[in-house]
Amino acid sequence: MVVGSDGFWRLLYPIHHAETIRQAAEKNNLDPLLIASIIRVESKFRAENVSKVGAVGLMQLMPETADWIAKESDIPYRGTVDLSDPETNIHMGSWYITSLIKQFKGNRAAAIAAYNAGPGRVSRWINEGVWDGTFETSEKIPVGETRHYIQRVFFSYEKYQQLYPNF
Template sequence: MPCLARLYAYPFDHREIVVTAAQENKVSPSLVAGVILAESKFKEDAKSAPGAMGLMQLMPDTAHWIAEQLNQPKMTDEDIKEPATNIKLGTWYLAYLLDEFKGNEILALAAYNAGRGHVEEWMKEYGWDDSFNDIDAIPFGETRNYVRSVLANQKRYTELYEDVTDGK
């Protein structure tokens, strides 16, 4: 059964790129894979209605900002969609959010989905701190479901691809 799960439910395309980007940014490869599955189901040409693109569904403005932080040249939409670039930028951003929210995966994933501004507002409005762990308290249903989905994906990737996700 794990073979079928790997093939159909939890594919891991671009595994080497994901693992390399994750290691460079000190993020779990299974978390990155979980984000990609939730964002695009590993479809390279994925594009959301608001305009997010690529495997990690980056908004162009966010991708350009990340590229600036990494001292990368200005990117076209085609550059942003390219799998290696998209994974590199998205993984860096995920690491940035994890750092900003002191390693709290729930807050970092909520920010990846809903935007940092919303999460910062919620923290202020509801008195959340870096130990926040009540996914049910997230006010946006889509974001609640997204965080649950990514964390469940991460768990399955860890189980199915233990040889890859533990850095071996």
Template sequence: MAGVVRSADGRMKGAFSGRRRWWMVLLLVLLIAVFAIMQTKWVARWMYPLYYYDDIRAEAGQYDLDPLLVAAVVRVESSFAEDRVSKVGAVGLMQLMPDTARWIVQQPGAPRVSPDDLKNPKVSLAMGTWYLNYLIHRFQGNEVAAVAAYNAGPNRVQEWLQAGKWDGTLDGADRIPVGETRHFVQRVFFMFDRYKEIY
């Protein structure tokens, strides 16, 4: 038999090595297929879903914000869990602190909703989107600084910028003095980029 080598104990090595090659080729084909499937939008949408998108788009549209940026904030803040309450007391989809919510409803042009109803997705989105827009204007259109302020508070971020501790850019985000805020900014803009690629 051509291509078959018998070992000292009489077993055929060629058949086994041919079978091993066949399994290796099959495994390689399967890995390529899995990689190709992972690159499809269907899988990407399954891995990075968007919930409440009609509501997010409606609220973002009122302030000319990119709805995918708002969605990225929601994803990082609450993973779209409408009844989430953080260990420090932030509530709802957009994880607003009750004191911040009470301040928001007193501002001109703010949504006329109850700050006591932050677990309601529409209320949370209305207030959180208004607040994000307020922060973007406060930081002269700098979305990165606004997202940092959404997490750390605008006064704190203003202080970092004025003291030169951080330059307000995404490239310089590793210089944000507070780790939680640094990671928040990086995660929000990672999700924003993923959403832009997928949706």
């Protein structure tokens, strides 16, 4: 395999669980490549991942967030054990992204930042003028982890769009 070829880059930017991602994207009116980008940044497609703060699965959902999603959505959910199931995790995470995009009136940069930092913090940054909520000014996000998170998600998204134009 030639370094720099599409085959090489597809090894670094895979799409696992493609059918589930497509279904969740269609149901939640999202670009499936955005979902894949978030999964890549969150877990590198490792369903068994549990973060040091307790986020679980492919899309690294916190159990409390998953409980809230279960109450607000029609996604079957029996508890934290379900978060390791790729199908449940992808559907819940995708539903949550859509809910954040609605909350931030279509602003995907703010929604993705909120996926990482929480919607309350991101709303506060925007309302206090710390950050205007755009990707172009993401260097003004006061939390380094969140600043780097949205930069990595958008970089991955651009890469996925190049590698999988017909996904």
